[in-house]
Amino acid sequence: MKLFYIIVLLLSINYEAKSQLDSTHISQNILYIEAGGIGGYGSLNYERIIPVKKILKIGVRIGLSTYNLTDYTTKFNPDIIIPIAITGLYGNNHKIVFGFGQTISNIVKANHSNWKIERKSNIHSNFTIGYRYQKERGGIMVSCNYTPIIEFYKSYRHWAGISIGYAF
């Protein structure tokens, strides 16, 4: 919930910040796919860029991922993984990326008490540090990140991801 308030706050300062920048046009939307990363094995993501200073921007990201579209009984019953994160982007075309967020997982599995199929929702913490190439005026975006995850708020997992997408 804290993350939600932070996102709302960041979006609300967006317009004020924009007016202070010299740049006449900054691409503020990015659609990208990430292999690995905070979505697990891979995810489809949307990111909104919020300019803070000329060299510093904030990205608010939400994604969607899955492991299986059907459950183990072969019925359509997809796992749902939603990575959400706030990232700081420092630099012009070549940027340093650093961020944190939460990943919501909704996984279909067997209940080990009654052996019936069930959906289990959990929240996990994610972190990002890495490199991104993205021109201010849009176009291709590529990035490479170290994305450790604290699963179930308990166990630390080393993880990484690479992304490619388009800024517009």
Add this chain to the structure above:
Amino acid sequence: MKNRITLFFLLFIASSCQKEEFDILNLNNNQISALGHGGMGIGYTYPMNSFESILNCLNLGADGTEIDVQMTKDSVLVAFHDEYLENSTNFSGQIFNKKWNEISGAVYTDQPYTNYGLITLDEIFSNISNLTEYTFFLDCKNFNPDTSSAYLNTFNNALIKIIDKYNLENNTYIEFKRTDLIRSLKIIRPDLKIFVYKTFDLALELVNEFQLQGITISVDKISKDEVMKAHNNGTMVAVFNTHSKNRNIEAIEKNVDFIQSDKVKHLIKTLK
């Protein structure tokens, strides 16, 4: 010209959709049983030997599955592949040094955000309907270095107990690497079907010595001629390490009797 291209395209599509035919000649009623390797196999989104992986494999239409079996200190048979729990779960140590209640909370850590749990053989079999319609290979992973007759008897009695409990003697094959366990089980229950997992020549010697049903071997360690040699000896052949579609085809072309595949969907589609 346009019509020719369309015709060529349609012919190409039709030939792609055509199912490959195989002339199968083996000791399994000239059919190859399509089995999973620990369920859906290595590299699938469900961990090998998890309840989800095994059930998914059977629900997709496989003839059965191989399951890795280890025994805890208190004689509970657990479905697990690795020697050390830390290799793929959030627990550590070796299963034979633990009691079941010490490790029953272990979850697989192969991929982020999931927590599929460790499971006993009893829990698997008690939750599969039409159990006797499937073929099971119980791959006994005896990492316990104990060679005493007490250990051999305890392990084999645990196997017998579960096979008898679920009436699985006709559709279950026990896979052993260790000769002492084969000898011990042959004395207690000579009717149970045993496969030996060794190099081809050694396996065939053991088959003849102990009157075993078959050999289990990696698909790349046996030739078509050797499969025929085994069949001429009255010995069935099960192969594993079929971790690609090409390996599935290679195994089929060798006329083996059972394929324990890591590409289950492809194998089912090819054979059925």
